[in-house]
Amino acid sequence: xxxxxxxxxxxxxxxxxxxxxxxxxxxxxxxxxxxxxxxxxxxxxxxxxxxxxxxxxxxxxxxxxxxxxxxxxxxxxxxxxxxxxxxxxxxxxxxxxxxxxxxxxxxxxxxxxxxxxxxxxxxxxxxxxxxxxxxxxxxxxxxxxxxxxxxxxxxxxxxxxxxxxxxxxxxxxxxxxxxxxxxxxxxxxxxxxxxxxxxxxxxxxxxxxxxxxxxxxxxxxxxxxxxxxxxxxxxxxxxxxxxxxxxxxxxxxxxxxxxxxxxxxxxxxxxxxxxxxxxxxxxxxxxxxxxxxxxxxxxxxxxxxxxxxxxxxxxxxxxxxxxxxxxxxxxxxxxxxxxxxxxxxx
Amino acid sequence: xxxxxxxxxxxxxxxxxxxxxxxxxxxxxxxxxxxxxxxxxxxxxxxxxxxxxxxxxxxxxxxxxxxxxxxxxxxxxxxxxxxxxxxxxxxxxxxxxxxxxxxxxxxxxxxxxxxxxxxxxxxxxxxxxxxxxxxxxxxxxxxxxxxxxxxxxxxxxxxxxxxxxxxxxxxxxxxxxxxxxxxxxxxxxxxxxxxxxxxxxxxxxxxxxxxxxxxxxxxxxxxxxxxxxxxxxxxxxxxxxxxxxxxxxxxxxxxxxxxxxxxxxxxxxxxxxxxxxxxxxxxxxxxxxxxxxxxxxxxxxxxxxxxxxxxxxxxxxxxxxxxxxxxxxxxxxxxxxxxxxxxxxx
Numbered sequence: 220x221x222x223x224x225x226x227x228x229x230x231x232x233x234x235x236x237x238x239x240x241x242x243x244x245x246x247x248x249x250x251x252x253x254x255x256x257x258x259x260x261x262x263x264x265x266x267x268x269x270x271x272x273x274x275x276x277x278x279x280x281x282x283x284x285x286x287x288x289x290x291x292x293x294x295x296x297x298x299x300x301x302x303x304x305x306x307x308x309x310x311x312x313x314x315x316x317x318x319x320x321x322x323x324x325x326x327x328x329x330x331x332x333x334x335x336x337x338x339x340x341x342x343x344x345x346x347x348x349x350x351x352x353x354x355x356x357x358x359x360x361x362x363x364x365x366x367x368x369x370x371x372x373x374x375x376x377x378x379x380x381x382x383x384x385x386x387x388x389x390x391x392x393x394x395x396x397x398x399x400x401x402x403x404x405x406x407x408x409x410x411x412x413x414x415x416x417x418x419x420x421x422x423x424x425x426x427x428x429x430x431x432x433x434x435x436x437x438x439x440x441x442x443x444x445x446x447x448x449x450x451x452x453x454x455x456x457x458x459x460x461x462x463x464x465x466x467x468x469x470x471x472x473x474x475x476x477x478x479x480x481x482x483x484x485x486x487x488x489x490x491x492x493x494x495x496x497x498x499x500x501x502x503x504x505x506x507x508x509x510x511x512x513x514x515x516x517x518x519x520x521x522x523x524x525x526x527x528x529x530x531x532x533x534x535x536x537x538x539x540x541x542x543x544x545x546x547x548x549x550x551x552x553x554x555x556x557x558x559x560x561x562x563x564x565x
Numbered sequence: 566x567x568x569x570x571x572x573x574x575x576x577x578x579x580x581x582x583x584x585x586x587x588x589x590x591x592x593x594x595x596x597x598x599x600x601x602x603x604x605x606x607x608x609x610x611x612x613x614x615x616x617x618x619x620x621x622x623x624x625x626x627x628x629x630x631x632x633x634x635x636x637x638x639x640x641x642x643x644x645x646x647x648x649x650x651x652x653x654x655x656x657x658x659x660x661x662x663x664x665x666x667x668x669x670x671x672x673x674x675x676x677x678x679x680x681x682x683x684x685x686x687x688x689x690x691x692x693x694x695x696x697x698x699x700x701x702x703x704x705x706x707x708x709x710x711x712x713x714x715x716x717x718x719x720x721x722x723x724x725x726x727x728x729x730x731x732x733x734x735x736x737x738x739x740x741x742x743x744x745x746x747x748x749x750x751x752x753x754x755x756x757x758x759x760x761x762x763x764x765x766x767x768x769x770x771x772x773x774x775x776x777x778x779x780x781x782x783x784x785x786x787x788x789x790x791x792x793x794x795x796x797x798x799x800x801x802x803x804x805x806x807x808x809x810x811x812x813x814x815x816x817x818x819x820x821x822x823x824x825x826x827x828x829x830x831x832x833x834x835x836x837x838x839x840x841x842x843x844x845x846x847x848x849x850x851x852x853x854x855x856x857x858x859x860x861x862x863x864x865x866x867x868x869x870x871x872x873x874x875x876x877x878x879x880x881x882x883x884x885x886x887x888x889x890x891x892x893x894x895x896x897x898x899x900x901x902x903x904x905x906x907x908x909x910x911x
Contacts, residue, residue, distance in 0.1 A: 373871055377723030377814035379765045379803065397763075401747035412847035417743075419725045419805055419812050419852055421865050421879040426845050429867035438870065453871030455814040455879060457725065459765055460806050466765050468723035468801040499772050501758035506765055519767050521775035524784065525719055525799030533767040533801060 227255030228555060229314075231290045233282050233305060234297030235259035235270045238387045239319055242544035243294050246513075248273040250548055253555065260286055262301075290314045291558075292551050296544070306347045315554045316347045317547050323349040324440055331443045334549040335491040336363045341550060343557025348550050353384050353465055353542030354433070354456070355440035357515040360541070361492060361534045362471060364485040366445055370474030374441065375453040379466040380433075381506060382415060382458070384538050385423065389415070390462055397460075420458040431456060464506025465542060466535040476528030482520060491541070492517050504535035512537055513545045573601030574901060575660075577636045579628050579651060580643030581605035581616050584733045585665055588890035589640050592859075594619040596894055599901065606632055608647075636660045637904075638897050642890070652693045661900045662693045663893050669695040670786055677789045680895040681837040682709045687896060689903025694896050699730050699811055699888030700779070700802070701786035703861040706887070707838060707880045708817060710831040712791055716820030720787065721799040723814045726779075727807040727852060728761060730884050731769065735761070736808055743806075766804040777802060810852025811888060812881040822874030828866060837887070838863050850881035858883055859891045 230252070234240040240261070247254065259270045260282040269276045280286050282305055287293060293309045295302045299322040306316035306323065323329040330340040331349045336359045341348060351359070354376075362371060382393040388410045396406035396416035406414045413420045424431035430438075433456040442450045459466075471477075486494040493514035495502055504516030515536045523529035536542055576593070580586040586607070593600065605616045606628040615622045626632050628651055633639060639655045641648045645668040652662035652669065669675040676686040677695045682705045687694060697705070700722075708717060728739040734756045742752035742762035752760045759766045770777035776784075779802040788796045805812075817823075832840040839860035841848055850862030861882045869875035882888055 375721050375799075375816055375871060377801075379725070379805070397743060398747045401744045413851055414853060417807055417853060419807060419810075419881070421812075421814070421851070422844050422847055422849050429844075429865075430870065431844065434870075451871040453721075453816050453869050453875075453877065455723075455865070455877060457814060457879070459725070461763055461765060464765075466767075468767070468803060470721055470799050498768050498775075498777065501768055503768050505759055505767070507760060507763060519775075519801065523799050524776065524780075525721060525797040529799075531799060531801060533803070535765070 226559070227253040228291040229256045229289055230254045231258040231260055231287060231293045233260045233293060233295045233301060235279055236261045236265040236268060237296060238383065238539065239543050240296035241270065242539045243296050243547060244270060244272050246540065246544045246548045250552070252548060252551060258286065258290065284308050288312060292317065292554055294547050294551065295320060310346045313345045315343070315345060317350065317550050318347060319350045319543050319547055321352065321436065323347050324351060325443070331440060332550050333359050333444050333546060334553055335360050335489070336444050337446065338553050341553040341557060343554050348554070350543065350547050350550065351440040351444055352433070352436045353538040354378055354380070354437050354467065355444060356542050356546050357465065357534055357536035358437070358441055358467060358469070359444040360515040361469070361486070361517045361532065363445065364489040364492070365471060365473070365477065365482055365530065368481060368485055369477045371445065371447060371450060371471060372474050373451040373453070373472040375470040376437070377468045378454070378456045379459045379461070379506070380456060381461040381464050381538060383463045384465060385411065385458065393460060393462060415458060416460045418460060421455065423458055424456065461506045463537060463539055464510040464535055465538040466504065466506050466533065468533050470523050470526065470529060470531050472526055472529045477530045479520070479522060482530055486517050486520065491515055494518065496520055504533055506535045509535035510537050511540070513541050515541060572905070573599040574637040575602045575635055576600045577604040577606055577633060577639045579606045579639060579641045579647060581625055582607045582611040582614060583642060584729065584885065585889050586642035587616065588885045589642050589893060590616060590618050592886065592890045592894045596898070598894060598897060604632065604636065630654050634658060638663065638900060640893050640897065641665060656692045659691045661689070661691060663696065663896050664693060665696045665889050665893055667698065667782065669693050670697060670782070671789070677786060678896050679705050679790050679892060680899055681706050681835070682790050683792065684899050687899040687903060689900050694900070696889065696893050696896065697786040697790055698779070698782045699884040700724055700726070700783050700813065701790060702888050702892050703811065703880055703882035704783070704787055704813060704815070705790040706861040707815070707832070707863045707878065709791065710835040710838070711817060711819070711823065711828055711876065714827060714831055715823045717791065717793060717796060717817060718820050719797040719799070719818040721816040722783070724800070724802045725805045725807070725812040725852070726802060727805065727810050727884055729809045730811060731757065731804065739806060739808060761804060762806045764806060767801065769804055770802065807852045809883060809885055810856040810881055811884040812850065812852050812879065814879050816869050816872065816875060816877050818872055818875045823876045825866070825868060828876055832863050832866065837861055840864065842866055850879055852881045855881035856883050859887050861887060
């Protein structure tokens with residue numbers, strides 16, 4: 220991985236064998252990201268296995284300072300520890316590290332980016348760019364056009380989060396429980412604190428006082444992405460028996476009373492939003508329809524009956540794609556565009 | 566069914582063969598409701614079949630004016646049409662009709678009762694008593710102690726409602742979808758507008774403008790039961806792939822800022838509430854644990870981070886039991902107590 224060829228970049232994915240990393244590879248291929256050279260990296264445990272980028276097979280190497288040398292763009296689809304250790308190495312060597320972990324999300328020196336919302340903060344200069352968590356991304360994509368028009372003042376959201384947000388093992392456990400329930404056996408739950416199949420679980424995250432990790436992330440990251448450090452956010456995160464696809468029921472209060480027709484217009488044309496809203500015809504977002512797409516599906520838009528001037532809506536999005544990998548690849552596209560436009564290339 | 570024996574009442578269940586009705590029979594037996602004579606009634610279609618009240622088998626008769634003659638207490642576990650046709654007959658003949666349908670819920674002449682909240686409105690006199698819907702019941706049981714202490718001003722709730730709230734056919738459809746998904750076949754959905762298994766569906770109810778039937782009921786009935794006709798209510802109702810057990814994520818604003826310790830104390834001792842709240846130990850309400858119980862499980866109680874002085878919490882309850890049949894039988898117990906205390910018996 221020594222030379223940049225044509226217009227393509229020298230790209231690596233760290234954590235290439237995991238659920239998030241393999242989705243990054245799929246989306247790099249789908250979006251025809253211009254890659255001059257590609258390197259698949261992971262922990263020592265996965266080194267030597269192979270992954271596919273389109274039809275091309277790549278042998279996975281262990282991530283190391285040397286393995287990252289010369290990379291223009293490195294997607295970190297690994298844990299916070301790996302990102303903390305290796306993302307600065309990428310930056311020091313003149314590349315851009317795009318991190319999906321929570322390591323740098325609240326670091327004031329690192330931009331936290333949802334391209335449709337604050338993509339203009341991506342400079343293309345060497346450094347680290349963080350991706351928000353899988354609720355904050357779709358939430359801000361849906362809220363941003365409404366905020367720009369009416370001024371967001373208070374946000375309430377109840378989530379319906381899928382098993383894949385809890386990792387591959389939880390998806391496997393849910394699947395085994397589905398089979399057990401279908402066969403009339405007692406489902407087991409070695410991975411998760413409760414049986415998830417046929418259930419709704421308002422927990423499973425570690426706690427920060429009376430709020431959980433996920434709730435703290437949604438509050439902090441939504442504020443940062445929207446540029447509203449004082450935004451009042453009320454959030455309850457809940458896991459549901461869905462394999463892929465997060466959803467949320469949202470109520471939003473604004474400085475200016477929201478006009479429903481204007482809100483509909485805004486959501487119909489907002490980047491990244493698929494506005495699906497004909498409840499009489501039973502058309503609204505569901506995780507089963509959003510899974511496999513890159514859009515944030517928004518519907519059931521209506522005046523908040525309990526708060527004059529406010530709006531209520533419901534969203535669904537593929538948490539592995541727009542909630543993680545697609546967002547990261549879109550950030551990569553912004554880096555590429557900025558570099559082509561003349562930002563320094565190492 | 567001609568004479569009242571001992572302290573028992575002459576009791577009938579209309580809709581005795583349905584999901585709701587058979588749960589009423591189960592709960593009458595469990596709670597040892599004093600029955601002098603029992604009559605199982607249903608539509609002509611089910612007449613001649615048998616149902617069990619404890620060990621005793623009862624042949625189902627077709628509901629008619631004559632079949633209701635002499636009844637002290639009649640549980641209507643049928644549709645609104647049946648209730649509208651026959652509940653007044655019970656009242657005219659000196660009995661009490663306890664209706665779980667929505668027919669009389671907003672009739673100002675008919676009390677809408679959740680025993681733990683406004684049971685004092687039950688007089689025992691001949692007439693009709695309505696039961697709220699399966700969300701309004703647990704919601705008001707959980708909110709009432711907080712409202713009495715702090716003065717409820719605004720309520721926001723996102724629901725996680727089980728298939729059984731949509732009727733027996735939806736439970737069967739969910740079960741068939743679970744088997745299809747486990748076997749790798751495409752699940753079908755002849756009953757419901759979307760596949761429910763592995764999904765979250767913010768619809769399926771008929772619409773009243775931009776709100777659905779269920780949302781309108783939750784607003785109106787919560788106001789009536791709590792005696793707060795002007796209460797501001799923000800609600801989004803959502804169906805989840807759970808067989809039995811509804812849940813809700815709630816935010817409540819009060820006239821007086823809520824004290825957390827006092828709120829905990831109140832919920833720990835509130836009638837009908839099982840306060841389960843140790844999220845560090847992954848103890849909180851889930852529908853899978855609430856199913857089969859008569860309690861409203863409440864947990865994840867905490868200050869609303871987005872609204873100083875407000876509270877957030879999560880509840881789960883068995884929608885067939887406390888959300889329907891148990892509530893109706895508890896109303897029957899109040900009628901019995903009032904009659905024993907001297908209210909007129911026909």
